[in-house]
Amino acid sequence: MSVVRNVELAPPSSRRGLAVLFPGANRWRVPLSVLTLCILPWVLPSQALAVNVLIYGLLAVGYNLLFGYTGLLSFGHAAFFGAGAYATGIAIGTFGVNWFVAMVVGLAVAGFLATIMGMLAIRTRGIYFSMVTLALSQLVYYTALQASSWTGGENGLRGFTVSTLSFPGFSLNFLDPLVKYYAITIVVALALWFVSRALNSPFGAVIEAIRENETRARACGYNVERTKLLSFVLSGILCGLAGTLSAMHLSIVPLDSLHYQTSGLIVMMTLLGGAGSFFGPFIGALAFLLMEDIFSLWTTNWQLIVGVIFILFVLYLPKGIWGTLISWGKGR
Amino acid sequence: MNEPIMSVANVGKQFGGLIALRGITADFKEGQITAIIGPNGAGKSTFFNILSGALKPSSGTLKFRGADMAGVPQHDYVHRGIARSYQITNIFPNLAVLENVRVAAQAFRSRMNIWTNRGVYEDIEDKASATLAAVGLSGRAGTLAKFLAHGQQRALEIAIALVADPALLLLDEPTAGMGPEETREMVALIEKLAADRTILLVEHKMKMILGLSDRVLVLHHGELLADGTPEEIRANGEVRRVYLGQNDGYA
Numbered sequence: 358m359s360v361v362r363n364v365e366l367a368p369p370s371s372r373r374g375l376a377v378l379f380p381g382a383n384r385w386r387v388p389l390s391v392l393t394l395c396i397l398p399w400v401l402p403s404q405a406l407a408v409n410v411l412i413y414g415l416l417a418v419g420y421n422l423l424f425g426y427t428g429l430l431s432f433g434h435a436a437f438f439g440a441g442a443y444a445t446g447i448a449i450g451t452f453g454v455n456w457f458v459a460m461v462v463g464l465a466v467a468g469f470l471a472t473i474m475g476m477l478a479i480r481t482r483g484i485y486f487s488m489v490t491l492a493l494s495q496l497v498y499y500t501a502l503q504a505s506s507w508t509g510g511e512n513g514l515r516g517f518t519v520s521t522l523s524f525p526g527f528s529l530n531f532l533d534p535l536v537k538y539y540a541i542t543i544v545v546a547l548a549l550w551f552v553s554r555a556l557n558s559p560f561g562a563v564i565e566a567i568r569e570n571e572t573r574a575r576a577c578g579y580n581v582e583r584t585k586l587l588s589f590v591l592s593g594i595l596c597g598l599a600g601t602l603s604a605m606h607l608s609i610v611p612l613d614s615l616h617y618q619t620s621g622l623i624v625m626m627t628l629l630g631g632a633g634s635f636f637g638p639f640i641g642a643l644a645f646l647l648m649e650d651i652f653s654l655w656t657t658n659w660q661l662i663v664g665v666i667f668i669l670f671v672l673y674l675p676k677g678i679w680g681t682l683i684s685w686g687k688g689r
Numbered sequence: 690m691n692e693p694i695m696s697v698a699n700v701g702k703q704f705g706g707l708i709a710l711r712g713i714t715a716d717f718k719e720g721q722i723t724a725i726i727g728p729n730g731a732g733k734s735t736f737f738n739i740l741s742g743a744l745k746p747s748s749g750t751l752k753f754r755g756a757d758m759a760g761v762p763q764h765d766y767v768h769r770g771i772a773r774s775y776q777i778t779n780i781f782p783n784l785a786v787l788e789n790v791r792v793a794a795q796a797f798r799s800r801m802n803i804w805t806n807r808g809v810y811e812d813i814e815d816k817a818s819a820t821l822a823a824v825g826l827s828g829r830a831g832t833l834a835k836f837l838a839h840g841q842q843r844a845l846e847i848a849i850a851l852v853a854d855p856a857l858l859l860l861d862e863p864t865a866g867m868g869p870e871e872t873r874e875m876v877a878l879i880e881k882l883a884a885d886r887t888i889l890l891v892e893h894k895m896k897m898i899l900g901l902s903d904r905v906l907v908l909h910h911g912e913l914l915a916d917g918t919p920e921e922i923r924a925n926g927e928v929r930r931v932y933l934g935q936n937d938g939y940a
Contacts, residue, residue, distance in 0.1 A: 554803070554804060554806075555803045555804075557806050557807060557808070558802055558803045558804055558805055558806065558807055559795055559798070559799035559800065559801075559802045559805065559807045559810075560800075560801055560802055560803040561803075561807065562788070562791070562792045562795060562807050563792065563795075563800060563801075565781075565784060565792075566781050566784070566792045569781035569782060569783055569784055570779060570780065570781050570782070572743075572779060573775075573779045573780065573781065573849065574781075574792075575763055575764050576741070576743075576763070576764075576766075576767065576772070576773060576779075576850075577767060577792065577793040577796050577849065577853070578764050578765070578766075578767040578768050578793075578796035578797070578800075578853070579764055579796055579800055580762070580764050580800070581764065583801070584800070584801065587801060587803070591803070
């Protein structure tokens, strides 16, 4: 076993080095993902299911940036999903702003909340990080429950509808299910493009290094805390985006969207699909929602079955559905 | 020119009631190889962690090129010119070997950029490839680091520190767990590296240290027991008593 002598292959050129780091699939992952999402309404049992896959898939993609790529297990991401949804709903219902401004407000509120929660949580590690995020998100939940004049309390937020998406020069009928689906797909596609760029950026390399070995990343000269915070905030904004889309889609924000069960759902979808893979979160959302659809026809205790399947996944396919397929594809 | 690159004055470290280091004073001259030795629990690791910024001393000062390092966060040490390797292999296991080194090199170009493709920094890529070649890992560039053999992981460990091109390189037991052949190769590499940088290393293999170093510091119970050339250390009766004489299987 040679340590310092170069007895193996000749040094690869830097181009070949690049090919090793950025296989062709990476270049096409956004178009391929979007294409797949475009087909969904035609192959799934219902269009309602397809819209949910879009929204929950995006939610899991946002979460995956923090969990799968940065290695931070948050149990509080429902807070950003809910905050985005509530802020959008309140902006439209109470302040009467147009849909685009409402979305921006949703993202801003989710991003602000993520900055605060991130600054508090990132001081801790491991299980304590998870617990702090959980506690802070419960704080948000109970705040929404108490501030019922703004949020509708237990009944959820109602009384706002987006029926048309108006652009300069034209408008889309948001009540038409297919128009709605593809309008949301465009937003999701933009988000995926952004995530893909971020993952390919120097920042993307640093978060993976932090996931792999925080101590060494710090010794390599990276400000680990600041990088984690940026990842936390980006992740929160993406989950907030999923929230704004959910609010506009449903015309209601259920209080449950802030509940810790929603946080658990996000973790589950991400793990089912494959944490740390680009398209895995959508597969996870699809798998979960399909199971819910099918098993809830048989029994009201469908979560029991999903729970067992989830445990089997954690035990035998820890890379998730998509992550396992990718591993097979690479021959490992 | 003969200014010390790093000077340690009266450095002590306490963990609760345990005194790990007591009043260490030493200057490290540019271009030398200095070895730090001592029995287990002598405070070598603590001393090393202080020199690399992982720990802050409880008392005393640490100066690098004349600048006090007290308020400098650990992640800035490498930017000042101090890099370290670890005794227990401390790599990025699920990243490709080349990426392990590339990400370390990238810290000098871009840390928080979320928009540019990292592939545009070709010089970083080239530097990483060249560093891999220097430690003999070119052929494994695309392998995940966790699949490397132990000796190769040790080489990668050094490469990650080396790509920072540090003026002061801290090596924590660079030959830990290596056989005689690998150890010889590592010694050759260290000698090559020492041509244009200052090296400080912690080691257990006495023959290697006495042959390689310009200077040896001996720590014992958290105190500096001896400081001198390898010949002086070999001749020092107290050192022989507490350390060299305690077992003969040290080589």
